[in-house]
Amino acid sequence: MGTLLHVLSNLQTGGTELNTLRLAQGLNRRGWSQQLILLTDQIDPALRALAPCPIVQPHRRLCRWRSAAWLAEQLRKHPGAVVHSRALVTWLDSALAVLMAGGRSRWVQSFHGPATFQPYGWLRRGMIKYLSRFTPHYLTVSHDLANRLQSSWRVTPSAITVIPNGIDLTRYRPADDLAAAKQQIGYQPDDLVIGSVGSLYEVKNQRLLIEALEGLVPALPQVRILLVGDGPMRTAWEQLAEARGWRDHVCFTGVQQDVVPWLQAMDIYVQTSRLEGSPTAVLEAMAVGRPVVATASPGCMELNQAHGWPLLVPIDDPAQLAQTLRALAADRSRCQQSGAAGLKLVRDHYSLEQMVDAYDAYYRQLLIAQPVVDQLLPSTDG
Numbered sequence: 001m002g003t004l005l006h007v008l009s010n011l012q013t014g015g016t017e018l019n020t021l022r023l024a025q026g027l028n029r030r031g032w033s034q035q036l037i038l039l040t041d042q043i044d045p046a047l048r049a050l051a052p053c054p055i056v057q058p059h060r061r062l063c064r065w066r067s068a069a070w071l072a073e074q075l076r077k078h079p080g081a082v083v084h085s086r087a088l089v090t091w092l093d094s095a096l097a098v099l100m101a102g103g104r105s106r107w108v109q110s111f112h113g114p115a116t117f118q119p120y121g122w123l124r125r126g127m128i129k130y131l132s133r134f135t136p137h138y139l140t141v142s143h144d145l146a147n148r149l150q151s152s153w154r155v156t157p158s159a160i161t162v163i164p165n166g167i168d169l170t171r172y173r174p175a176d177d178l179a180a181a182k183q184q185i186g187y188q189p190d191d192l193v194i195g196s197v198g199s200l201y202e203v204k205n206q207r208l209l210i211e212a213l214e215g216l217v218p219a220l221p222q223v224r225i226l227l228v229g230d231g232p233m234r235t236a237w238e239q240l241a242e243a244r245g246w247r248d249h250v251c252f253t254g255v256q257q258d259v260v261p262w263l264q265a266m267d268i269y270v271q272t273s274r275l276e277g278s279p280t281a282v283l284e285a286m287a288v289g290r291p292v293v294a295t296a297s298p299g300c301m302e303l304n305q306a307h308g309w310p311l312l313v314p315i316d317d318p319a320q321l322a323q324t325l326r327a328l329a330a331d332r333s334r335c336q337q338s339g340a341a342g343l344k345l346v347r348d349h350y351s352l353e354q355m356v357d358a359y360d361a362y363y364r365q366l367l368i369a370q371p372v373v374d375q376l377l378p379s380t381d382g
Helices: 015-028 064-076 088-100 122-134 143-153 178-184 207-211 234-243 260-264 280-287 298-307 318-330 332-349 352-367 372-376
Strands: 003-008 033-038 082-086 106-111 138-140 160-162 192-197 223-228 250-254 268-271 292-295 311-313
Touching: 003 015, 003 064, 003 088, 015 033, 015 280, 015 352, 033 064, 064 088, 082 088, 082 352, 088 106, 088 122, 106 352, 122 143, 138 143, 143 160, 143 298, 178 260, 192 260, 192 280, 207 223, 207 234, 207 318, 223 260, 234 250, 268 280, 268 318, 280 292, 280 298, 280 332, 292 298, 292 318, 298 311, 311 318, 318 332
Parallel strands: 003 033, 003 082, 082 106, 106 138, 138 160, 192 223, 192 268, 223 250, 268 292, 292 311
Antiparallel strands: none
């Protein structure tokens, strides 16, 4: 089997990094020789322990040209390897490195979220214009992102491949007993646990779920909001809950290395993000059999349009969210139907094994592709 080089900016806790590690673990079992190449020295020890292959990183932070030259040096050690760089932050360094390394690698650039396509200044726009012409292969995790590549950066459709995120169904599975799962993390069996998993950033919009308590507490005094994760907005949202008198109804858990017990204890999962590519947290909640309510972000809308789930609500309407949650909580059969439908959806279309199979086949095709340097030469057609 061939060699695969994963290029990341860092190995801190995040969706892209975790998915890369899960993919690497799966490909390791398929015989790929792999290496994780980080462009910075930022690495979470917990994630380092999950890596199934060597990790290479600079000893200190490098400027742009030194970073690209250092990366090119790593690529030269593996002629003919597939190079997969991820996210906007690695794009320029990877392009320069591939060119300096003589184009012996098969290079693919991937993008994982709609925030990639925010408005930029003229310098960044110019850089993207030329990089988008020079990059031979693209991967995205959703058709929405593929459409954005075409409409925003004029990428040729044939250069884009979509591979959705996949969930490890051996880890993410329904609880045997919901009441016991609640008690395991400190709740009572009759508490109505409504939760969300994700970093506490403005774009993740967990504030919406806290504000929905105004329409939930009077009708459902046993409601408990469970926010699993941490981030810069935590203090502000703790203060919001305190100011509204709902502090006893909201639990901030901080970062949890294993989110499965927390998901299994939820009666309903809520995704509040304004922007999502392929919403991994939604798929994980579905994999444990939880009914899911999600805001109409691009990734969640794509799931709903393709499969009918999750249930959608407007992005910034706490009253509508509260109404939807009240109705779902009052209808046990609908909760069970929604949870079962989501579980079947993940098993049929979004398992980790399906994702690894798709990447394996894609990388095998790149191994027999023309060298990148040939594809980067300016066209002589007209």
